[in-house]
Each structure stands twice: as C-alpha cells, then as structure tokens.
Amino acid sequence: MTSLSPQQVEAAQRARDALGAVRGEVAKAVVSQDAAVSALVIALLARGHVLLEGVPGVAKTLLVRSLAAALSIDTKRVQFTPDLMPGDITGSLVFDSGTSEFTFRPGPVFTNLLLADEINRTPPKTQSALLEAMEERQVSVDGAARQLPTPFMVAATQNPVEYEGTYPLPEAQLDRFLMKVSMPLPERAVELEMLRRHAADFDPKDLATAGIRAVAGPSDLAAGAAAVRQVQVRADVAAYIVDLARATRSSPSLSLGASPRATTALLATSRAWAWLSGRDFVTPDDVKAMARSTLAHRLQLRPEAELEGVSAAAVLDSAIGAVPVPR
Structure with a gap:
C-alpha cells in the first residue's frame, strides 16, 4: 500500500470537508435523512451502488436529485415499468439516413448518478441490463464495449409493501448492491417541519427554491476514494x-x-x-x-x-x- 503525497493528503482533507458539507445542503430539501445521504456518499467513495427501500412519498427521488445537485454531478432518472426494454437503459444502434450507417445513441445509464425508480417493476431481462453496467462500468452493444463516465453509481428504489405486478430482485442482483438503505416514515416533528417548508413555498420539483449549492464535485470524490483506499x-x-x-x-x-x-x-x-x-x-x-x-x-x-x-x-x-x- 503506497502512502499519499502531501498534496494528496491536502486534497483528501478538502474533500472530506466538502463531502461533509453535502449533508447540510441536502438537508435543505430533505428533512432528517442524514443516514441515507451518508450511505450514498459512502457508496460513491467505495464505487458501489445503493438500493433505497421505502413506501411512496418518503422523498427517495428527491434525496437522489438533491445529492446530485450538491455534488455537481450529472444525474438521470428512469422509471422502471413492465414494458421497459434493455435498450431503453443502455442505449441502442440507430440508423442514420444521412450517412446510411448505424450510430450508437447512448441511453440514460451514461450518467454519474442513475436513479432506477421502482426497479422491481420491470421484468428480469431489463433488470439484468444493469448488471454489466453496475459490475464492469461499461455496456456492450453490438459487440462493442462502451465505458461509463466516472463517477458512476446506480441508486435504485423499491416499494417494500406493494408486490402486485412486481418482479423481486434475484439474490445475484441484490448481491451487486453495495448497500441497502431503508427510508422509514418520518417522525411527527419531522413531518411538521416538512409541512412548514411546503407552506413557505418550497417546491420539490425546483431545487433552486431550496437554495441547494454545489459544495463538492467529482474531483472531491476522486480524492476521497484515493484516501479511503489508504x-x-x-x-x-x-x-x-x-x-x-x-x-x-x-x-x-x-x-x-x-x-x-x-x-x-x-x-x-x-x-x-x-x-x-x-x-x-x-x-x-x-x-x-x-x-x-x-x-x-x-x-x-x-x-x-x-x-x-x-x-x-x-x-x-x-x-x-x-x-x-x-x-
């Protein structure tokens, strides 16, 4: 194990401070979910993926969007449905009539933070389309491997109580998730704070109204990941x-x-x-x-x-x- 240089140590300290500030920024939009925010940051540092479990309405999607905004990284959301096809996630070859050739059109998986919403609502064939991306950080289309950007993480959500019309994730795919985080219903005081914010014109669809700033970025994640390995x-x-x-x-x-x-x-x-x-x-x-x-x-x-x-x-x-x- 090689030690970090003085410059790397300084960068790692800045990264730790910046990533610590991320929790405060996310808290401007999502109330009392520090544990879930920490889990997502840990997964980014460890190059892993997270499964978020909670009933509808506990701010799973808002949490991921807020984290991406505080980290200044690209994020995309895919709503998993029974008719979703693998190519809808990974991308596909499209015929270009101008050049008479097939060109690759990247799917939403080509991002830094992919929100796979209700992942258990799509059939296993489409679920498995994520496996290569999660494990190898690449997708293969027509025999060609295409690298995903860095950092890359899948944050998948699922409902723990509604099973009608769902396809439970097999053990092999569950094992690909570094962590699983349960997001419970809020305590009374937390729910009151949520109502107070909404009464003050907070719009969860417009994160700018919450005042979330980008306090960290990919370079901080890279410096932090290097320090974690030491x-x-x-x-x-x-x-x-x-x-x-x-x-x-x-x-x-x-x-x-x-x-x-x-x-x-x-x-x-x-x-x-x-x-x-x-x-x-x-x-x-x-x-x-x-x-x-x-x-x-x-x-x-x-x-x-x-x-x-x-x-x-x-x-x-x-x-x-x-x-x-x-x-």
Whole structure:
C-alpha cells in the first residue's frame, strides 16, 4: 500500500470537508435523512451502488436529485415499468439516413448518478441490463464495449409493501448492491417541519427554491476514494469482518448467508465510514455501524423462519452479538 503525497493528503482533507458539507445542503430539501445521504456518499467513495427501500412519498427521488445537485454531478432518472426494454437503459444502434450507417445513441445509464425508480417493476431481462453496467462500468452493444463516465453509481428504489405486478430482485442482483438503505416514515416533528417548508413555498420539483449549492464535485470524490483506499485495517479487524460473515452462513434461520463478496463490501464501507469520520484506520465499531446496511439484504431466510416472523436483520444482529469483538 503506497502512502499519499502531501498534496494528496491536502486534497483528501478538502474533500472530506466538502463531502461533509453535502449533508447540510441536502438537508435543505430533505428533512432528517442524514443516514441515507451518508450511505450514498459512502457508496460513491467505495464505487458501489445503493438500493433505497421505502413506501411512496418518503422523498427517495428527491434525496437522489438533491445529492446530485450538491455534488455537481450529472444525474438521470428512469422509471422502471413492465414494458421497459434493455435498450431503453443502455442505449441502442440507430440508423442514420444521412450517412446510411448505424450510430450508437447512448441511453440514460451514461450518467454519474442513475436513479432506477421502482426497479422491481420491470421484468428480469431489463433488470439484468444493469448488471454489466453496475459490475464492469461499461455496456456492450453490438459487440462493442462502451465505458461509463466516472463517477458512476446506480441508486435504485423499491416499494417494500406493494408486490402486485412486481418482479423481486434475484439474490445475484441484490448481491451487486453495495448497500441497502431503508427510508422509514418520518417522525411527527419531522413531518411538521416538512409541512412548514411546503407552506413557505418550497417546491420539490425546483431545487433552486431550496437554495441547494454545489459544495463538492467529482474531483472531491476522486480524492476521497484515493484516501479511503489508504485507510488501515488491522489483521484482527479483518478477521472480525470474516467471522461475522461466516456466522451468518451457519445460522439455522438462513438458507443463504453472506458471500465472500459481502465481506469485501463490508470492508469497503467500513473504510469509507472511518475516513468520513476523520480516521485513517478501521475500528470494530465502524464494522458494526456498516454491517446491517451492507449485509442484511444479502441474507436469504428459510421459509420456516419467515413463517415465524424472523427477519434477516434480526439474524444479523444475533450474529453480531455472538462474534467476539477484537480489542
């Protein structure tokens, strides 16, 4: 592991300050969602993707749009529907009558932050069109690979209570999401603050009315990502991450525990969280803080456990409680 130069250290510090200010800017439009904002920033730093889950009306779309505005990055939104085709996302070849040739017309995936709205409302064939983009950061059309811009992240949303007419994401695709974040219904005080803002003429369709400024940019994300890769992980903390994953694999309530990809994901999110917290090393508390959002969506319950009302999060909490914490 190579150390950062003095210039890189200075750039990383500026980036941390700038990314810290992003939360304040997003809060001008979205009330009390600091955890979700932090998760999206962590995913950008770790080059991962986020699945946002919440009932309609909890500001999932507004959150992503506000984040893009505060980061000064390009964003596009795709409403996933049953008739959406793969080419509608990745792009397709279009015949140019002027040149008598086929030219590639890029789809909405060619952006920095792609909002895949209600991703579980489109058939698996279209869902899988995102897999190459998420994993390889490229799309292949007519045998040619086309690179996506940097940074690139998919923020997908889904409704946790309405399943009619949906296509649940398979385990293989869920495993591609670095984190899953639940956006609950707001507390009473938060909802009152939302009404106060709307009464003061806040328009969620016009972010300019909220006064959101671009306080960070792609260069800050790049500097931050470079600094995150230098965050130290002690051998016993790395062993703790592995032991947590292995504990889920032996749980009698699960038919599928955390995969090796899950352990690397937990390492990545823990390092990013440690860096955002102002440290250059990972602690067991960092691992615990990121475990639920990084691991829970990768666990598959046995049918009998589901019938008993057991949740994957509860199984994960039990595993966290059972694995000895390094000192």
